[in-house]
Amino acid sequence: MACYNVMSVLTNKRVENVNEMQRVLTESGCIIKTRLGIHDAGEDFCSNEGLIILHLVGSEKEIESLEQKLNEIPGIKAQNSRLCSD
Template sequence: MKPAHVILGVHVTDRLKDAVTVQKVFTEYGSLVKTRLGLHEIGNSPEGIVLLEVVGGQEAWKAMAAKLQAIEGIEVKEMVFSH
């Protein structure tokens, strides 16, 4: 059986306030991140979404998701595509 494709959606409600903290978590778990895509409105919108395609064991990416979720103003959603 092939490993699942896992996408984490990270909603950041205040990019200016939380960018450094979120980036530290991304760096800590950098070996899990296969693809990273940032989406945000041009202009003054403080919100943004980062989509992460992650690899590795479920325990590892769940730990990263939990650490991100613990940051005030951050919401994390998981999409898991199994074969």
């Protein structure tokens, strides 16, 4: 049975929180297998809202710690989902 940890990270203060959020993600870099960032951007515009999808490979304790640290940053909501095949 294969299991996958996929964390969604939503921010509504992307520009203000980028340094703190990046620091936390860098600290957990060894458990982040894939990272996908989505936000509206254009020639004259860069959205302050964004969504990051993380595929995580660490222990349950490491993943819970990352989720907690991200949720402590104002304007950020993180939620991990564990999906397993039958």
